């Protein structure tokens with residue numbers, strides 16, 4: 001018997017996502033973003049994000065169904081992000097998912113947002129090898145994970161950022177450079193016309209005595225601010241600053257991720273999360289993985305940033321692994337550990 005169509009709902013930050021997955025295959029998905037409403041504040045405003053999810057959730061589910069050519073009654077299970085994320089935003093997605101699961105009489109599955117980012121890659125490249133190294137780089141997280149079986153085994157956490165996440169560093173530096181929000185894509189675009197060697201930004205925590213799998217990006221933000229201040233009264237060569245900053249972030253991320261593969265004897269590196277959409281992170285990871293004999297997997301950019309398909313992908317793995325569904329009184333866990 002075929003396993004059911006799983007609807008995934010994502011609402012942990014400023015994207016409302018819905019996706020439909022069956023047996024590892026993406027059938028359709030849709031995303032709405034409240035990004036523009038936050039732009040004038042320079043960052044996500046939790047109250048605005050939560051309200052935007054209320055507006056967007058039902059239309060986004062509708063659009064995902066249309067994209068897949070399916071009807072509401074075709075949904076056989078509902079998966080939803082329960083954390084980590086903004087509590088008001090998560091509540092909206094969970095309330096919507098519970099209502100749908102209850103009305104349709106189908107099981108509900110709670111999904112960890114980061115497991116969703118990891119599973120996004122399976123929709124493009126098939127099941128993950130066991131084990132694989134995962135570098136998750138988003139606006140809220142920068143972590144190295146050793147993953148065996150997403151549905152059955154806990155993820156081993158090798159290291160994290162000690163301060164800012166890589167995406168946060170891009171967003172804050174973009175602000176310093178006078179680039180629009182969200183900063184990551186803006187820096188990526190500006191860097192195309194810049195010279196990465198024009199500014200010698202530091203490579204934090206890459207010394208021989210530094211922790212191998214920990215990251216730190218707040219110093220880079222400070223270095224970017226100092227560099228900008230040093231141009232006071234003159235035109236800031238933004239393209240050069242963006243290219244040099246992007247190079248520093250990509251260098252540290254890929255250097256540590258490839259070293260972790262080597263040290264753990266792992267043959268596959270998976271890079272996921274919003275920052276995996278960065279063109280230099282992608283090209284440098286490719287270069288270094290090739291040199292180290294490591295297979296690199298990176299989802300297409302549309303599956304790197306937050307979306308519902310990645311949550312449906314985890315739901316689908318849970319259904320097929322025979323996991324216990326969540327009770328209808330399940331709660332959100334805004335600071336969910338891995």
Ligand code: KG4
Pocket residue numbers: 013137138139140141166167168170171182183184185188273274275276277278279304305306
């Ligand atoms: O995974 P995501 O959509 O949301 C979180 O879970 O945080 O990641 C958003 C982050 C933002 O910081 C954004 O600036 C960054 O990903 N980002 C990028 C690019 N596209 C998105 N950073 C660098 N280059 C990009 N092309």
Ligand code: ZN
Pocket residue numbers: 113117138139273274305306
């Ligand atoms: Zn995310």
